[in-house]
Amino acid sequence: MSDFRLPVMPTTVIGSYPRPAWLKRMIRLWKLGKVEDEQMKEAFDDAVVSVLRDQEIAGIDIPSDGEQRRDEMVEYFAERIGGFRFYDPIRVWGNAYFRKPAVYKQLEYKGSITVDEYRFLRSVSTKPVVKMTITGPYTIADWSFNEYYSSKEELAFELSKIINKELKALEEAGAPYVQIDEPALTTHLEELDWAVEAINKTIEGVGIKISIHVCYGDYSMIIPYLERLKVSQFALEFANRGFKDIEVVKRLPEDKELGFGVIDVHNRRVETVDEVISGIRRVLGLVSVERLYINPDCGLKLLPRRIAREKMRIMVEAVRKLRKEVRGDGPVIKLPQQS
Amino acid sequence: MVVEAALVGGFPRPFSVGRLMSRYRDGKLNTEAYEKRLEAELINTLKKIERLNVSLVPFNLFLWDDLFEPFATHFEGVERGGLYRFFDNNFYYRIPVVKGKIKHNEATLTMLKIVRRIVRRNRMRVKIKAVIPGPYTFANMCENKYYQSKEELIIDIAEALGREAEVLKDSGASFIEIHEPLLVLGKVDMELFEKAYGRILSKLSRRLWLQTYFGSVSHLLEELSKLKPDVIGVDVVEAPEQFEKILDFEAEWGVGLGAVDSRSTKVESVRQLRMLVKKAADKFEKVYLTPNAMMDFIPVSIAYTKIRKMGLAVRRLLK
Numbered sequence: 001m002s003d004f005r006l007p008v009m010p011t012t013v014i015g016s017y018p019r020p021a022w023l024k025r026m027i028r029l030w031k032l033g034k035v036e037d038e039q040m041k042e043a044f045d046d047a048v049v050s051v052l053r054d055q056e057i058a059g060i061d062i063p064s065d066g067e068q069r070r071d072e073m074v075e076y077f078a079e080r081i082g083g084f085r086f087y088d089p090i091r092v093w094g095n096a097y098f099r100k101p102a103v104y105k106q107l108e109y110k111g112s113i114t115v116d117e118y119r120f121l122r123s124v125s126t127k128p129v130v131k132m133t134i135t136g137p138y139t140i141a142d143w144s145f146n147e148y149y150s151s152k153e154e155l156a157f158e159l160s161k162i163i164n165k166e167l168k169a170l171e172e173a174g175a176p177y178v179q180i181d182e183p184a185l186t187t188h189l190e191e192l193d194w195a196v197e198a199i200n201k202t203i204e205g206v207g208i209k210i211s212i213h214v215c216y217g218d219y220s221m222i223i224p225y226l227e228r229l230k231v232s233q234f235a236l237e238f239a240n241r242g243f244k245d246i247e248v249v250k251r252l253p254e255d256k257e258l259g260f261g262v263i264d265v266h267n268r269r270v271e272t273v274d275e276v277i278s279g280i281r282r283v284l285g286l287v288s289v290e291r292l293y294i295n296p297d298c299g300l301k302l303l304p305r306r307i308a309r310e311k312m313r314i315m316v317e318a319v320r321k322l323r324k325e326v327r328g329d330g331p332v333i334k335l336p337q338q339s
Numbered sequence: 340m341v342v343e344a345a346l347v348g349g350f351p352r353p354f355s356v357g358r359l360m361s362r363y364r365d366g367k368l369n370t371e372a373y374e375k376r377l378e379a380e381l382i383n384t385l386k387k388i389e390r391l392n393v394s395l396v397p398f399n400l401f402l403w404d405d406l407f408e409p410f411a412t413h414f415e416g417v418e419r420g421g422l423y424r425f426f427d428n429n430f431y432y433r434i435p436v437v438k439g440k441i442k443h444n445e446a447t448l449t450m451l452k453i454v455r456r457i458v459r460r461n462r463m464r465v466k467i468k469a470v471i472p473g474p475y476t477f478a479n480m481c482e483n484k485y486y487q488s489k490e491e492l493i494i495d496i497a498e499a500l501g502r503e504a505e506v507l508k509d510s511g512a513s514f515i516e517i518h519e520p521l522l523v524l525g526k527v528d529m530e531l532f533e534k535a536y537g538r539i540l541s542k543l544s545r546r547l548w549l550q551t552y553f554g555s556v557s558h559l560l561e562e563l564s565k566l567k568p569d570v571i572g573v574d575v576v577e578a579p580e581q582f583e584k585i586l587d588f589e590a591e592w593g594v595g596l597g598a599v600d601s602r603s604t605k606v607e608s609v610r611q612l613r614m615l616v617k618k619a620a621d622k623f624e625k626v627y628l629t630p631n632a633m634m635d636f637i638p639v640s641i642a643y644t645k646i647r648k649m650g651l652a653v654r655r656l657l658k
Contacts, residue, residue: 087638088354088638089638090637090638091635092430093404093405093432094404095358100638143429145637
């Protein structure tokens with residue numbers, strides 16, 4: 001392992017990124033059996049290169065693969081873990097549907113889910129550090145039907161064991177930085193006590209940098225629980241709520257970093273550089289700059305690609321301007337030798 | 340004595356219908372073609388439900404996006420806003436945003452007319468009930484940017500919903516099913532609640548079905564009985580303890596026995612459902628076996644499996 005120092009306030013993404021229009025067409029054709037698997041794989045690889053370049057051109061310090069191979073964050077994992085099945089899709093709002101998985105038998109880790117994604121991303125990125133994302137056990141449990149385990153809690157702990165194996169496989173492959181996505185964590189406050197334990201079980205024995213991403217909820221209620229999480233970073237959303245509740249970051253433990261959300265991914269209006277700078281200035285008084293990463297609120301997937309690209313560019317420009325006046329060192333991340 | 344299987348609040352919108360609606364919205368389908376295909380889907384669904392021995396069906400079926408959609412779209416002074424989580428489900432509704440004085444405009448009559456016409460033309464026996472949100476739930480789940488006080492807001496909402504209920508009752512709805520799921524959460528201002536229902540009851544003296552879900556209302560039965568509803572729908576899946584409590588209560592209303600879990604793909608057994616209905620039928624004059632809430636949260640295929648069990652439970656009991 002070697003230490004790598006990132007620039008002060010390193011910029012990163014939360015994970016998902018809009019798929020290129022041509023990839024969506026390819027997927028449709030592939031599902032109709034009109035495209036060979038080999039061609040589809042090549043298209044996914046090309047899409048990763050393409051959206052990775054978007055991020056690198058924008059100046060993002062720690063890019064991801066944009067989750068180009070994943071239709072949906074829970075479905076993707078449920079399709080690759082033994083014990084899930086799917087019925088017809090259910091509606092989430094309007095005419096937006098979700099293939100909600102159902103657990104119908106003992107869950108089983110069938111082998112690595114994201115290691116190939118990491119290896120490809122590593123092989124094509126020009127950046128020393130890349131980020132991988134994994135959906136957390138609580139969110140998979142919450143967004144699935146449970147037909148087998150006695151409770152959601154039991155299901156979540158079973159998923160912890162599986163995701164733990166996946167994290168260890170990523171560590172083995174050399175991934176330096178993994179973000180666990182737990183958007184469901186803010187929805188059932190009465191379950192937070194055991195949910196936090198399930199997440200801690202997930203990262204047990206994992207030596208790489210682990211971040212957790214939580215969004216859209218009452219942070220003042222969940223912070224006391226988040227403090228117990230054995231992750232090294234919290235990636236939180238703030239732009240969508242107009243930086244309301246920002247004071248809660250003062251309650252984060254001193255040894256934890258903050259991934260600060262400064263770009264609203266649910267609004268197509270592109271922020272101005274000054275707006276982003278103003279948001280970051282507000283957090284600078286609350287968290288030391290050495291502990292600060294800058295990112296959008298959430299995945300950029302639902303935005304048109306040109307807007308996603310522009311939002312990233314603005315975010316990076318704002319950070320670069322601020323770097324000229326902010327004193328401090330960037331965080332250090334441990335890189336495996338092969339990286 | 341009435342023992343029937345009934346649905347509450349709607350039926351899951353099949354993926355094919357969702358695609359149809361999206362294509363129409365995107366201008367890829369003309370109105371004539373859209374209405375023809377939508378009607379075919381409605382006929383198909385109603386026939387299947389009827390075959391499964393369900394006799395009372397909500398008029399909206401899969402026609403609206405969420406409980407508030409038609410009212411937030413048509414009532415004066417209200418608009419549809421951003422997406423908000425519907426209780427603790429992974430299901431979202433567009434929040435009604437109150438920007439001016441709320442006044443009634445017809446919101447759902449066309450829906451009722453279409454569904455009743457389909458039933459008549461296809462000689463179905465199924466009865467159609469109307470569904471509206473209750474004023475208490477509406478007032479607490481909307482975003483108020485106009486009224487100075489909660490009381491003014493809830494009274495105007497109740498007035499508008501009351502007029503809608505009156506129109507629907509006069510147009511032949513078997514019941515007006517009023518959804519008040521928020522009653523199960525926390526402390527309810529009963530004085531304000533009763534004031535609001537005064538506005539509704541002045542226009543709807545009978546055929547009121549008060550629907551609650553996602554928890555217990557057993558602590559409010561005295562107060563709710565004062566509204567003189569025909570039916571109170573209670574959730575005995577998520578609040579099983581209230582089953583015994585309603586059996587002990589001296590009720591003059593019929594019970595909507597929400598015994599089928601509308602949030603789980605686990606399918607109930609006919610035997611289990613029949614036992615619950617039998618117990619309820621020993622006490623109540625009218626028992627409607629229902630899902631505990633609208634079925635939007637489960638796949639269509641599972642919804643059919645569940646209502647088949649409901650129909651069988653009722654049929655076997657009546658035999």
